[in-house]
Amino acid sequence: MLKINNLHASVEDKTILRGVNLEVKPGEVHAIMGPNGSGKSTLASVIAGREDYEVTEGNIIFEGEDIEELAAEERAHKGVFLSFQYPVEIPGVSVTNFMKTAINESRKARGLEEMPAKDMLKLIREKSEMLEIDRKFLSRSLNEGFSGGEKKRNEIFQMAMLEPKLAILDETDSGLDIDALRIVANGVNKLKSKDNAVVVITHYQRLLDYIVPDYVHVLHNGRIVKSGSKELAHELEAKGYDWIKEEVGA
Amino acid sequence: MDLKDKLVSSFLAFENRVDVDAYAHDVRSEAIKIFEEKGFPSKKEEAWKYTSLNSILKEDYSVFPKQENALEYHEVKKYFIHDIDTYKIIFIDGKYSSHLSQTTHDGIDVCLMSAALSKPKYQLVIENYFNKAAEKDSLSALNTAFSQEGAYIHIPKNKIVEKPIQIIHFSTGNESATMLQPRNLVVVGENSHVQIIERHQSLTDNPVLTNSVTEVFASKRAIVDYYKIQNDKATASLIDNTFIKQKRESLASVHTFSFGGKLTRNNLNFYQEGERIDSTLKGITIIGEKQHVDHNTLVHHIEPNCESHQDYKGIFGDRSTGVFNGKVIVEKEAQKTNAFQANNNILISDKASINTKPQLEIFADDVKCSHGCTIGQLDESAMFYMRSRGIPKKEARALLMFAFSNNVLESVKIPELKQRITKIIANKLGVNIGFDL
Numbered sequence: 001m002l003k004i005n006n007l008h009a010s011v012e013d014k015t016i017l018r019g020v021n022l023e024v025k026p027g028e029v030h031a032i033m034g035p036n037g038s039g040k041s042t043l044a045s046v047i048a049g050r051e052d053y054e055v056t057e058g059n060i061i062f063e064g065e066d067i068e069e070l071a072a073e074e075r076a077h078k079g080v081f082l083s084f085q086y087p088v089e090i091p092g093v094s095v096t097n098f099m100k101t102a103i104n105e106s107r108k109a110r111g112l113e114e115m116p117a118k119d120m121l122k123l124i125r126e127k128s129e130m131l132e133i134d135r136k137f138l139s140r141s142l143n144e145g146f147s148g149g150e151k152k153r154n155e156i157f158q159m160a161m162l163e164p165k166l167a168i169l170d171e172t173d174s175g176l177d178i179d180a181l182r183i184v185a186n187g188v189n190k191l192k193s194k195d196n197a198v199v200v201i202t203h204y205q206r207l208l209d210y211i212v213p214d215y216v217h218v219l220h221n222g223r224i225v226k227s228g229s230k231e232l233a234h235e236l237e238a239k240g241y242d243w244i245k246e247e248v249g250a
Numbered sequence: 251m252d253l254k255d256k257l258v259s260s261f262l263a264f265e266n267r268v269d270v271d272a273y274a275h276d277v278r279s280e281a282i283k284i285f286e287e288k289g290f291p292s293k294k295e296e297a298w299k300y301t302s303l304n305s306i307l308k309e310d311y312s313v314f315p316k317q318e319n320a321l322e323y324h325e326v327k328k329y330f331i332h333d334i335d336t337y338k339i340i341f342i343d344g345k346y347s348s349h350l351s352q353t354t355h356d357g358i359d360v361c362l363m364s365a366a367l368s369k370p371k372y373q374l375v376i377e378n379y380f381n382k383a384a385e386k387d388s389l390s391a392l393n394t395a396f397s398q399e400g401a402y403i404h405i406p407k408n409k410i411v412e413k414p415i416q417i418i419h420f421s422t423g424n425e426s427a428t429m430l431q432p433r434n435l436v437v438v439g440e441n442s443h444v445q446i447i448e449r450h451q452s453l454t455d456n457p458v459l460t461n462s463v464t465e466v467f468a469s470k471r472a473i474v475d476y477y478k479i480q481n482d483k484a485t486a487s488l489i490d491n492t493f494i495k496q497k498r499e500s501l502a503s504v505h506t507f508s509f510g511g512k513l514t515r516n517n518l519n520f521y522q523e524g525e526r527i528d529s530t531l532k533g534i535t536i537i538g539e540k541q542h543v544d545h546n547t548l549v550h551h552i553e554p555n556c557e558s559h560q561d562y563k564g565i566f567g568d569r570s571t572g573v574f575n576g577k578v579i580v581e582k583e584a585q586k587t588n589a590f591q592a593n594n595n596i597l598i599s600d601k602a603s604i605n606t607k608p609q610l611e612i613f614a615d616d617v618k619c620s621h622g623c624t625i626g627q628l629d630e631s632a633m634f635y636m637r638s639r640g641i642p643k644k645e646a647r648a649l650l651m652f653a654f655s656n657n658v659l660e661s662v663k664i665p666e667l668k669q670r671i672t673k674i675i676a677n678k679l680g681v682n683i684g685f686d687l
Contacts, residue, residue, distance in 0.1 A: 088629070103640075
């Protein structure tokens with residue numbers, strides 16, 4: 001589904017990714033861990049198509065197609081989804097209207113008619129119930145004045161609405177209390193199928209107790225320096241990242 | 251001969267042609283003297299520092315269109331708010347079109363300035379109100395000198411006018427260049443309520459210059475809501491001079507939606523002559539190419555316990571230029587004034603510019619006055635966020651712009667009008683999405 005080959009990327013002439021290789025197959029859950037500044041969020045943004053990051057070498061193949069030249073919205077239409085570490089506040093646009101626009105624009109891009117209002121409402125109701133989101137919340141301005149937990153829950157709600165093939169969850173656990181974490185993880189697990197894949201980017205192992213990865217990768221200094229099974233996450237939790245740095249540095 | 255000389259020298263001929271009472275004649279004669287003395291404003295004047303009229307004054311305007319032109323409703327239907335019942339006062343090249351209009355004398359007067367200026371039964375109202383709010387600046391004086399046609403609206407006390415009133419000035423451009431000087435008078439009695447929608451629409455690519463004066467008088471506890479739709483062709487320019495005098499406990503609002511035209515200057519002036527008055531001035535400007543829109547506002551707080559709310563949003567693309575000059579005067583007696591002013595702008599092109607200048611002159615000591623101007627770009631991280639959800643760049647931009655101007659749109663009290671303006675904005679931004687935000 002996703003194949004990243006020797007990916008180098010920089011922002012404002014500062015090189016951040018220095019040769020990332022990663023393959024994600026349908027049905028898999030991958031965790032990418034790593035210390036602060038290792039390039040985790042950059043990797044997520046580059047896959048989603050953020051324009052201020054420049055790919056200087058390597059490529060990103062999604063479903064057999066090199067997506068480097070595609071705009072963020074085109075990648076979204078193909079089924080890439082990024083749950084933001086810091087969801088952006090957009091005053092004046094309600095959650096509902098934002099989702100309606102997003103879904104209908106995606107449908108338009110796929111040559112489909114707009115979703116009938118009745119179906120849209122049903123879908124919104126269904127997905128918001130799954131994530132235990134209050135109805136009142138949906139008419140509020142997108143992310144404006146939301147708590148950290150509300151923002152993250154809202155991200156997963158959007159994921160549930162858009163049903164992506166590949167979901168990248170960037171630090172979705174930060175700012176969540178244990179109850180919210182459980183709800184969010186539950187939502188992600190319910191959305192998981194043999195046809196889609198999830199990449200969980202996290203600093204801590206905590207979220208991985210709920211969303212259990214098939215593979216764990218450690219990103220350090222812009223490269224994946226170690227890959228393993230979910231036990232690697234436990235090891236990192238117990239020992240921190242320093243031993244990896246030493247291992248690689250040596 | 252330049253435009254000023256042409257206007258001054260044609261004044262006598264104009265006076266001989268039209269039929270007015272002695273009072274109006276005196277007002278006009280005085281006004282032409284003011285214009286002759288002052289001439290058109292230049293950039294040397296502080297209030298015109300950022301707006302030059304030079305490029306529009308050089309045309310050889312026909313100052314009194316000779317031909318009478320007719321229009322069929324279906325040709326111009328799209329310029330009307332046609333999905334609700336309204337009174338209509340419609341002009342074609344400055345001449346009244348009875349065919350397109352729907353006026354009334356049934357308990358209220360929704361009719362013509364030319365009738366009011368010449369018929370004895372209106373004489374008292376004319377003497378009490380005509381040219382009693384307008385300033386003696388050169389452009390208003392010029393309009394006064396040639397005031398002849400426009401809307402005359404007189405609502406006696408205790409009347410809620412159920413239907414909005416549309417005033418539309420069409421220009422057909424059968425002359426190579428046309429100058430129009432409509433003159434509107436709106437007198438609203440105690441406890442009465444009226445809604446007015448005004449539009450200037452050119453139907454030609456020939457240059458049109460409109461120098462309009464509107465005087466509004468809101469009596470005690472009256473409510474006046476005035477909406478101006480400025481979405482004219484790129485060859486049409488408008489100088490709108492609006493003067494609103496309010497008596498105690500009245501509420502008056504003016505919403506100005508500026509999307510079209512070559513050069514648009516809005517001189518909007520509020521005078522609060524009583525206590526507990528509320529004045530609202532709001533606007534959305536979305537322009538591109540080489541368009542220019544200048545909002546020059548004045549709120550004069552004269553008495554205590556009054557409020558004013560100004561909220562202007564501007565989005566400027568291409569090489570367009572904007573000006574906001576908002577003056578608030580709070581007199582010494584006007585204690586407990588609450589004056590709020592905001593002007594927020596987004597520049598979506600490197601070559602667009604906005605000059606914004608709040609001007610507060612406060613002589614009272616117990617007042618709340620706030621003002622804030624911002625100039626920014628569209629938030630790039632918000633753009634990426636929306637695009638990552640599948641909303642294309644153009645639509646994402648449009649959505650952000652709608653969100654940016656939404657609180658002004660929200661305060662439009664006529665739903666059909668709000669819908670229409672939403673549509674005009676979507677058109678302007680080249681998108682087709684439902685923005686029921």
